[in-house]
Amino acid sequence: MTKEQARREVRAALSGGSFRVTKQRLAIVDELAAVERYETAKELHQRLSRKRSGIGLATIYRTLETLESVGAASVRTQGRGESAYLFCSPEHHHHAVCTKCGKVEDVPCRSIGRIERDLTQALRFKTTQHRFEFFGLCDRCS
Ligand SMILES: [Zn+2]
Ligand SMILES: [Zn+2]
Ligand SMILES: [Zn+2]
Incomplete structure (x- = not known):
């Protein structure tokens, strides 16, 4: 899936769930869609910090939870009970x-x-x- 497709799907999913689509949220979506693997909020935060995005860890946590709640991310529990997220199309696959x-x-x-x-x-x-x-x-x- 291309970034653009991913963004479009998530925009639709987010506005369908009446969440606001902000620049920061889209930056998180882009990053998560691009890594193509399960990542924790902390790992994403490190990636985004390296790009000097200025997005706080709390925003990342909230956005990941939101993505999961609208069916745009799947979650699994990792080693120390931390949640890891994967960007995931809401379509069955x-x-x-x-x-x-x-x-x-x-x-x-x-x-x-x-x-x-x-x-x-x-x-x-x-x-x-x-x-x-x-x-x-x-x-x-x-
Ligand atoms: Zn491999
Ligand atoms: Zn998937
Ligand atoms: Zn199936």
């Missing part, structure tokens, strides 16, 4: 995670229907939602 560099790539959802049908047949299990994560090495690391 899956992730391919590089176990070496942490890069996360989006995987469109295809061929899942067949697995769901198999489940229904074998277990009489009716799927209402699913989540897949693939682990391996990205193009650069392999």
